[in-house]
Amino acid sequence: MYWEKHIETLDEKTLKETQLKMINETLGKAGEAPFYRNTPIKQIKTLKEFNEVPFTKKQDLRDHFPYGFLRKDLAEAVRLHSSSGTTGNPTVVFHTKADIKNWTNQVTRCMYMIGVRRQDVFQNTMGYGLFTGGLGLHYGAEELGALTIPIGPGNSRRQIWFMRTFGTTVVHILPSYALRLYSLFAEMHLDPKKDTKLKIFIIGSEPHSEKLRRQIEGLFGVKAYNSYGLSEMCGPGVGFECPCQDGIHLWEDYYYVEVINPKTEEPLPPGEEGELVLTTLQKEAMPLLRYRTGDLTRIIPGRCRCGRIHKRIERIKGRADDMLIINGVNLFPIQIEETIMKIPGVGNNYLIEVKTENFMDKLYVKVEVDNKIFEGTLSGLTHLQNKITGELKTEITVTPVVQLAEPGSLPVWEGKAKRVRDLRKN
Amino acid sequence: MTYHLSIFMENRPGKLEKITKILSDNNINIRAISLASAGEFGVAKLLVNKGDQAFLALKNQNITVSKRKILVILIPDAPGAMYDLLVVLSEKDINLEDCYGFVVESKKQAALVIEAEKYPQAESALREKGYNLLSDQELSNI
Numbered sequence: 315m316y317w318e319k320h321i322e323t324l325d326e327k328t329l330k331e332t333q334l335k336m337i338n339e340t341l342g343k344a345g346e347a348p349f350y351r352n353t354p355i356k357q358i359k360t361l362k363e364f365n366e367v368p369f370t371k372k373q374d375l376r377d378h379f380p381y382g383f384l385r386k387d388l389a390e391a392v393r394l395h396s397s398s399g400t401t402g403n404p405t406v407v408f409h410t411k412a413d414i415k416n417w418t419n420q421v422t423r424c425m426y427m428i429g430v431r432r433q434d435v436f437q438n439t440m441g442y443g444l445f446t447g448g449l450g451l452h453y454g455a456e457e458l459g460a461l462t463i464p465i466g467p468g469n470s471r472r473q474i475w476f477m478r479t480f481g482t483t484v485v486h487i488l489p490s491y492a493l494r495l496y497s498l499f500a501e502m503h504l505d506p507k508k509d510t511k512l513k514i515f516i517i518g519s520e521p522h523s524e525k526l527r528r529q530i531e532g533l534f535g536v537k538a539y540n541s542y543g544l545s546e547m548c549g550p551g552v553g554f555e556c557p558c559q560d561g562i563h564l565w566e567d568y569y570y571v572e573v574i575n576p577k578t579e580e581p582l583p584p585g586e587e588g589e590l591v592l593t594t595l596q597k598e599a600m601p602l603l604r605y606r607t608g609d610l611t612r613i614i615p616g617r618c619r620c621g622r623i624h625k626r627i628e629r630i631k632g633r634a635d636d637m638l639i640i641n642g643v644n645l646f647p648i649q650i651e652e653t654i655m656k657i658p659g660v661g662n663n664y665l666i667e668v669k670t671e672n673f674m675d676k677l678y679v680k681v682e683v684d685n686k687i688f689e690g691t692l693s694g695l696t697h698l699q700n701k702i703t704g705e706l707k708t709e710i711t712v713t714p715v716v717q718l719a720e721p722g723s724l725p726v727w728e729g730k731a732k733r734v735r736d737l738r739k740n
Numbered sequence: 741m742t743y744h745l746s747i748f749m750e751n752r753p754g755k756l757e758k759i760t761k762i763l764s765d766n767n768i769n770i771r772a773i774s775l776a777s778a779g780e781f782g783v784a785k786l787l788v789n790k791g792d793q794a795f796l797a798l799k800n801q802n803i804t805v806s807k808r809k810i811l812v813i814l815i816p817d818a819p820g821a822m823y824d825l826l827v828v829l830s831e832k833d834i835n836l837e838d839c840y841g842f843v844v845e846s847k848k849q850a851a852l853v854i855e856a857e858k859y860p861q862a863e864s865a866l867r868e869k870g871y872n873l874l875s876d877q878e879l880s881n882i
Contacts, residue, residue, distance in 0.1 A: 683748055683804055689808035690746030691837070692776045692783045699778075718781045720750055722802045 317426035347385035379403035421454025432459030446549025481661035493673035507535035520641035561626030
């Protein structure tokens with residue numbers, strides 16, 4: 315049941331010693347990157363001293379775009395992943411060959427832990443490309459020896475056809491999409507419990523409740539495991555639930571895990587809720603020190619029944635910043651604001667609404683039209699509407715529903731919070 | 741210039757009511773109206789007796805309104821009258837961007853309002869055939 319038993323079930327003392335050694339190696343490596351070069355980074359003698367190292371924020375990655383965190387020569391890098399858009403600089407992450415190998419190993423460890431074996435057929439419905447969800451799991455599954463179907467997202471009929479034709483047993487899927495897919499099974503008078511060989515779902519990329527997980531398990535007759543990751547570390551594989559389904563294990567040989575109070579930045583003891591902070595311990599191309607993930611969670615005190623020593627966090631509760639996750643795609647309201655404000659014909663106010671429709675997230679962008687340049691035709695308005703939709707799709711990769719509103723009909727600018735309404739259930 | 745008012749509106753209850761309230765408060769008479777919708781929103785075209793005054797009143801209330809040039813043509817209120825007029829325009833390959841009409845005097849006279857893509861040509865083609873194009877003044881006196 316363990317992929318790397320000696321690492322997964324290490325004793326506490328050895329883990330701490332190993333981490334101290336790895337942190338010091340990472341501090342040394344990080345010092346070679348332009349961003350950290352000017353920060354006085356001393357080697358530490360105890361893990362407690364690590365609290366003095368400054369935090370790294372998402373904004374730092376943006377401000378030092380594109381190579382500020384790259385410590386290796388670009389020739390050493392073999393892969394680049396990026397967040398959506400070009401507004402305010404996307405978050406770009408580089409990997410060396412060793413980084414890809416390490417990432418693959420983390421994913422393989424996760425998948426083996428939940429029972430995936432070489433006999434399995436793995437259908438990966440996550441997006442491939444710059445988004446890390448697809449490629450991340452893909453490499454791990456192949457390393458494990460499972461037959462991997464890189465089908466990607468969408469086209470539900472085809473998904474079901476592949477599942478039934480090739481006897482898919484393991485699926486990597488957005489929790490919201492799992493429900494949508496089930497509705498098509500029902501429409502086709504198929505019962506996934508009888509008409510497929512599905513047994514394991516890997517669900518992630520968007521926050522979801524325990525209730526939703528149990529619902530998915532019941533509908534499909536599978537075990538569903540919560541996957542955690544972020545592209546700044548690598549992507550999926552950073553943490554995963556074990557068969558106990560009681561918290562997400564974070565791999566402490568790859569990451570140093572802290573939870574802090576997002577306001578005071580003070581580290582919090584296990585059990586208290588705050589912002590997850592991660593430090594890469596083996597990253598070559600782009601080591602990150604005390605990176606503020608923006609994800610709100612808490613460390614679950616005590617050891618897991620599975621025997622693994624690696625810390626567990628609770629499922630992600632939400633965000634410390636205003637990042638939105640729309641069907642697994644991460645985006646910031648500022649990307650929407652900057653994109654629409656550049657378009658002639660757009661007035662002063664806008665409103666972002668996220669709703670649940672047909673089990674999936676739907677993004678609505680309401681935009682006031684500009685009084686002054688209205689020339690009085692319906693075609694001019696639909697042209698404006700299409701232009702806004704197109705420009706937003708290019709920037710955030712999500713296709714929004716753009717609604718034109720009369721001037722003065724939307725709430726007036728009083729800070730970001732009022733411009734985003736998250737009306738999703740779950 | 742003869743014109744009507746073109747107004748951007750969300751397609752929701754109360755929106756048209758708000759416009760008519762402003763016109764009512766300013767003692768403006770609506771001669772004719774047409775609505776075109778693109779689902780969530782649409783455009784209302786209003787022909788009124790006091791265009792300038794209506795335009796300012798709406799602007800003052802932050803309504804998205806613009807003036808659109810039109811031709812208002814008097815035709816008999818009788819079968820075939822609109823057909824006869826459209827033949828004149830289509831023979832000159834003139835496209836209509838918007839069109840609606842109203843009765844001026846039952847069974848005697850009607851008016852057709854058009855937005856055309858080629859105004860000078862449309863105007864001269866109609867005058868050549870003896871059509872009566874209403875001026876702003878004539879329009880408000882109807």
